[in-house]
Amino acid sequence: MAATPLLLALDQGTSSSRAALFDNQGRLIAQASAPLAIHYPADGWVEQDPEAIWGSQRQAMAQLEARLTPEQRKNIVGCGITNQRETTVLWRRSDGIPCGPALVWQDGRTADLCQQWKAQGLEADWRQRTGLLLDPYFSASKVQWLLGHEAAATAAAEHDDLCFGTVESWLLWKLTAGQRHCSDMSNASRTLLMDLEKRQWVDRFCEQIGLPHSALPELVPCRGDFGVIAPDLPFAGVPIRALLGDQQAATLGQLCLKPGEAKCTYGTGAFLVVNTGTELRRSDDGLLTTLGWTDAKGNPTYCLEGSLFNAGTVVQWLRDGLGLINNAAEINDLAESVNSSGGVMLVPAFTGWGTPHWDPSARGLLIGLTRDSSRGHIARAALEGIALSVANLVCLAEQAIGHSLGELAVDGGAAASNPLLEAQANSTGLQVRRPANLESTARGVALLAGVQAGVIDDLQDLVATRSQGAELFTPTMDAGQRQRWQSRWDNAVKRSLHWSDGDQA
Template sequence: MPDFILAIDQGTTGSTVALVDSQGQLCASVNIEFPQVFPKPGWVEHDPEAIWSSVEKALSRLLRKKLCKPSDIVAVGITNQRETSVLWDRRSGDTLHNAIVWQCRRTADFCDVLRQAGHEDTVKKRSGLVLDPYFSASKFRWLLREVPAAKRALKTGALAAGTIDSFLLWRLTGGEEHATDVSNAARTSLMNLKTLKWDEELCRLFEVPASILPEIRPSSGIFGHTRGVRGLPDGIPITGIAGDQQAALFGQACFTAGDAKCTFGTGSFIVMNTGGERLASKSGLLTTVAWQLDNKDPVYALEGGAFVCGAAVQWLRDGLGLIKRASDVESLASSVADHGGVEFVPALTGLGAPHWAADARGLITGLSRGSTGGHIARATLDAMALQNVDILTCMEADLGKRMRPLRVDGGAAANDLLMQSQADYLGRKLVRPRITETTVAGASYLAGLGVGLWRNSAEIKRIWQPEREFAVRVTAAGRRKRMESWQAAVRQTLQR
């Protein structure tokens, strides 16, 4: 019986638990969704107990498939929605408030105050991030100021804070480990990119005591061991943790500087490996840590994210009722030849890179009497691709050269129409791998390295295989015309 790795991919709308074998192949996975909480317009929360319950349920259903004995699992890897912030009592283990999700914009006013006070350069220089409510620091500050139970736990020394990886590690180890990895810590606005430690000045600026934060560790290595997890024996080592986008970069075997991937999930996230160089963006992108193996030097990356990607399709389904299932969007969009002049800027939770407009809201333009649901669906898929073009254009400007073929993954990467549109509007070849669940793959590879199942990244690179390539089919003139229409709609959004 081969060895197996258990991968936990805790995402924005659901939790996936998967088994990966010693050849790096995905054997099975189970996904359990959990409720989204919207207390006010622009506010997004998750119940941490619902998240933990979804992980437990997914694990139970996976083990019931009996593909292996629990004792055959040699390591656990975790990947997670990144900036989402949660507080809990380290003595009782109880969570103290709903987690504030990365999409939440409630701290926009505070970020504006810091910006107006001239702190943006300090935050950017030390953390690599822009001043935006997207990141964890202002979320922690809000929780510390607004949650009475958090104030009491802070006074008694019982307060623990972290992103979702830290919360899961705490639960998986029975409360023995309060730690995170460098890739998640890099998304808080509290870690110094150079030292890879919590930055005293940033902690003071955001009023977050470093004492409540987890220990920062490399992405691969021993984080702890399972204890008291239903269905699993105690003592399984947890040996890999990375934020979902960095895990996807690792899972795509983007190990060389200049390699890049785009993950199409709830949002779309483009990450490019910059090697050992902390490349400061001049175009509104983020400098971040990709990963750190053992105690070796970290690998850095440039990143740009669009907050709404797959979430726009969910809105077509749940908000407008245009489709019954998210997968129906491709056939509806294919019912028309093109977008018919309709543009949809999906700023449903603000605009991310490169605009960073927290107050922007969604906009549909170009409607006529002849517009149909097909045109809106096509405009939605186009928007998912076009906002990525804006990011990748900035990325190439920062890099100073044309990018290599872009590797794609995530649920929406299975949509051939979207992938062809992405290649056409970007003007670059796209490569889709055989395993599109690359966040799971990345968490598994990091965990496998941490437990010695694979010796190095070269062995992992041999596992990665392409499934399909999408070549560019439109002319440069056609691409320019499409981009001009899109950018005019974005300008309208920003001017509102």
Template sequence: MTERYILGIDQSTQGTKALLFDGKGKRICRTDLAHRQIVNEKGWVEHDPVEIYENTLLAVKNLLGKSGIAGDRLTAVGISNQRETALVWDRKTGEPVYNAIVWQCARGAEICRRTQEAGYGQKIREHTGLNLSPYFSAAKLAWILENVPGARERAERGGLCCGTVDSWLVYKLTGGRVFATDPSNASRTQLFNINTLAWDEEICQIFGIPMCCLAEVRDSNGEFGMTDFEGSLPYQIPIHAVLGDSHAALYGQGCLEAGLAKVTYGTGSSVMMNIGSSPILSSRVVTSVGWCMDGKARYVLEGNINYTGAVMTWLKDDLELIQSPGETETLARIANPEDRTYLVPAFTGLGAPYWDSEAKGLFYGMTRTTKKAELAKAGLESIAYQIQDVVEAMEQEAGLKLKQLRADGGATGNGYLMQFQSDLAQIPIQVSLAEELSGIGAAYTAGIAIGEYDPEKVFGNIERRQYLPDMEEGERDRRYEGWKEAVGRALSVPV
């Protein structure tokens, strides 16, 4: 019998990955294409939607060439994508009216400020599970409709599509036949009611976004149309999974039951916990739909941290303290263990669980003996401290204690960081040996949906490396208390 394959597309902030998985769920080939980061003098961050789509097509074409697998052996595709990034395009022509506004871009801050002053903040949080913030898609879409000439009028006539990257790719890959998203992505727009699992008419009116411009919401493992990637395949295959990247990573990590959690270490980091079939509202972390499969929703608590891997970039490119991120592990191991220098990387404020956009970054606790190694160690440890803050908040909000934390992302290759994370959390850290958890989650969802994969078998094949707590509890508490003191100094209203 000819072996069949599942295709995974992971469209991330930095680029697009095409991944090929065999009949057992093993990744056998990968190709990547980066896209431009368009940043202006105001710090606004954009992507070219057409470039992203063309890169998606080319990545798949390159994947087939690199793997040597014939296109007629692919049976389905799953898509994971950067979340919150928002874009608007013409419903008939498919032409973007403006560049995609990236999740990192805070140009919607004024829209959020006036919305808060109008007294809508609490209602938005109750309906959507999200604190009012320019981080999410709603304010970005509102900005486009308010600032692109003619956009609002066209939107009100139903002539525009207001969506996220997943719905853009689905639209383009199906030749404009399908404009759809899934609940994981919809729940990150700040326009979706997580209780009714539908677009919220009242919230859409608050932001001035016509509901006729929003995508149809389908199950995360539903069918999102057919595609041949504009001729790269000999016939069309179904798009049978759409998931936001962090949600896909949670699924790919096998965190399918309430109480299981993962952390993805990237430029920023996402800590996400499966909380089951009912939402839990929190003021310290946000509540989203993890996924909805076969009509059944699973909810998550999530804390997003802006500066984790980006701290390493700052140490390398701006301070010129290190030559590569990997150097921090060596420096941390040779640093004075008695040094208590902390870095609070609040370069653009602090996110979960503090939500203080006016917080300022700082080094705290330096002495005359603090040198390069100690500063590098402080930068590395700041990643673990920030994640522990979110883990602690989630445990309290959900009323349970994690038994383990599953980890993925580039920084998991840093043994010092992973051990320190385990010491802080006082639980095992299970590091996935696979690198592409978002793409894995999307591909597994698609493969299971078409009956190609047995869930128990594919999730049972996940390989992990384990780190166990090895720090005396009193020492751990002293270090964590020092971190809390440092954060207190960074907050705009000290605690």
């Protein structure tokens, strides 16, 4: 009997790095993870150490490799890399040393810069070319800030020794010992520097932020041959065959392959992604147009996306900030200890709002407290706040595509919460499908690597596996209740907007 080919996925996230092994049917064989610190040096600032990002990923790789048999190790035919997107790294080409911290996608320190660009009338052109808005979320303003505030970055640029990349680019550089400096089109589409239709870097936008053309990574399709893992690293010699941003990877991992199919991932943030096929759909309501993935020739599948900056961080705050729970799983029992939130609402805008408000000055809000409010009410309000935020994205997406999504596939760590998914079904009116394995992000990039390696003929052949072991959550709330709930939520959200910019008393 022929050995089953295996696929390695490196999944570098905001709070941890993971390494996972799948077979060519997308079944998880083994996995390992390593934590990653996040630093908050000032209000709205979120950064990480680039070397810590790499060290965390290497640690997860080493742990996974140690758990495998020699036979499993021998049968690995390819590796895929997926990553937290928008997070921005600058380093020196000559020695690979970072030129300052990695500015994380949540970082809002460039809000004033983005506002200046808007005041100069630049947003319409940027939005038309890239599908994105002028917001600190994306990489462009982060690059300009680093070039203006980190002496090492300024010097490297002056000496033509600078490399720019998002996290997949940084990891590929480290994995290949500096042999490859590339960015795939899914990640590049989140930088504000790539033309969505032409799938090329926009020179004018790079000039706007002061980024030398020589610092740009080679722009490549999402699957291809991207070198091999260097000799002194875990999984040495394994060919790297796929690069994909984490939300696009999760969409593939959920096998949302047809236009109109959608998934929501609940990780550090929450991200709704709707497949729009080869059609580049645009939204006037704050949804983003983005590149989902490409084939080996660069032919694209596009998506609409809604982005929330805080989801899993809400649970972490209840645990680490308030001490309301001892571990993340406790929030479910606590939420289920009450029949409702008792009128309490928690708006999770800790680091500003993404879709649809795009307000970096928004802040979190806990409202509706009475003397009878309990830990259970706050826990339930926290989960409902995540669900209601996503429900707003679903409504906007359905308006943009002109029909109901019908079903919402979900994944990510917080999707293990039954109360959250019950609230998600009720707040959207959709059936919510939770797969047996929540690691859809790693699975998606592994499957793409498998197609490139020739061990998967067509991802469509795997669609029948979506229902295996899946759990379904159906709405129990009528339309009138849902509308009143959403209206009350919208009122709470409005109160959170512009909080830190002095517009609120």
